[in-house]
Amino acid sequence: MKIASYNVNGINGRLPVLLRWLEEEQPDVVALQELKAPDEKFPLKALNDAGYNALWHGQKAWNGVAVLAKQGLDLEEVGRGLPGDPLDLQSRYIETMVNGIRICCLYLPNGNPAPGPKFDYKLAWFKRLNTKAKKLVKLTSPVILIGDFNVIPTEQDVAKPESWVKDALFFPESRAAYQLLLKQGWTDSLRLLFPDEKVFTFWDYFRNAFARNSGIRIDHILLNPALKKRLLSGGIDRQVRGWEKTSDHAPVWIELKDKK
């Protein structure tokens, strides 16, 4: 089973790109972030026609997450939003089950400018995620934490570390929170598969960053111990970043061994 994550940066604005990628790569499950669309504007028909069922948690103009699963797979919602904030106004988390695998799709706050209230919100949201993740990692059933974490974990995950030191994505507090998460027992699947390489999932629109491969790795697929042993392969569909009217992120994916 092939499971992918893609920050689409506007699901309606990027719909042709999303559909082309689904057609070419045929992922079984997709976690989407940054829908930038309210629930009623989610392009369900186009996705159905492309062979996918969907569950989504949208919001006007910003944020928004969804899980797609190929028709024929069993897709069910477990819940949306994280505990710990009574208002929880931003649509950044949706949890689903797909054929027995718990898919937890998240879009962690960016947090810039840092320091400041947005950075405080990022760290608070991260703390809520880690509280939730601590329970999930212990499950004996398979669990995936997948999405745009807006964290550059280490210097290996950025082309030019010095140009990101004043950015919320690379602040010590953000990196520390991600390390705390891993310490719970999660496996960063792409880093496990590419231990010595610089691989990126985001290149900004400025300064011709993609052509210069001046990227960062911020989209992550974390596996609990029950799933780690089923990891076969993975990669980044970086060609998608070179398409017309594309997102500033590229899709990232893993392939899992089918359960006996």
Add this chain to the structure above:
DNA sequence: ATGACTTACCCGGTAAGA
């Protein structure tokens, strides 16, 4: 470089992204 790009909003300037 409170820069540069790109998009959603409502209808041209602001907010947000990373």
